[in-house]
Amino acid sequence: KLRIAVFASGQGSNFQALADAALAGKLDGSIELLVCDKAAAPVVERARRAGIDTWLFKPKEYASREQYEEEILAELIRRGIDLIVLAGYMRILTPVLVEPFYGRMINIHPSLLPAFPGVNGIRQALEYGVKLTGVTVHFVDGGMDSGPIIAQRAVEIADSDDEASLAERIHAAEQALFPWVVQMIAEGRVALGGRRVTIRER
Numbered sequence: 001k002l003r004i005a006v007f008a009s010g011q012g013s014n015f016q017a018l019a020d021a022a023l024a025g026k027l028d029g030s031i032e033l034l035v036c037d038k039a040a041a042p043v044v045e046r047a048r049r050a051g052i053d054t055w056l057f058k059p060k061e062y063a064s065r066e067q068y069e070e071e072i073l074a075e076l077i078r079r080g081i082d083l084i085v086l087a088g089y090m091r092i093l094t095p096v097l098v099e100p101f102y103g104r105m106i107n108i109h110p111s112l113l114p115a116f117p118g119v120n121g122i123r124q125a126l127e128y129g130v131k132l133t134g135v136t137v138h139f140v141d142g143g144m145d146s147g148p149i150i151a152q153r154a155v156e157i158a159d160s161d162d163e164a165s166l167a168e169r170i171h172a173a174e175q176a177l178f179p180w181v182v183q184m185i186a187e188g189r190v191a192l193g194g195r196r197v198t199i200r201e202r
């Protein structure tokens, strides 16, 4: 069974989708830990309700990102974590975590990368005027939303869409795709070779 740590900073709808999948027996993995940088984030309450431990930290209490990441790394090792899942964790990671977990850390982003990385991927796509956007799950490297792509799903933008209506469909696509990708990793079906990622179908 895969031992998973989820990193999140916000609402936690993706955290919830993963926790629900695990509870329903749809994931050969268990969420061992939530790592969160915002005490007031709704995801913290979701973890409490799901009975999942939370490692909460205040970035401002540290001299550098490396310093809190060293502490997180020690906690991940202590708990035997195999996979880090970034689910709306809105901080850039340093090599302290990226290097030891390269190929074992994934992120979800609300656009068809490499288009519209960074914050507000949904709004960026609307403002640009693309007719097709979507969601991406990728391995994390040192850049911003830049690592090898594991899976993508397209979401069409209608003329009538505003940010709220588009976000609703993007989030639905995320909540379907993310648990599926984690399960593919748990089954050992995902292979990383250079920039190309292949999924061996069942």
Ligand code: GAR
Binding pocket: 008, 009, 010, 011, 012, 013, 014, 015, 043, 087, 088, 089, 108, 109, 110, 117, 118, 119, 120, 121, 145, 171, 174
């Ligand atoms: C998700 O839409 C995720 O794709 C995005 O943050 C949201 C978190 O929602 N991540 C990024 O933009 C990463 N660059 P959630 O807290 O409800 O899961």
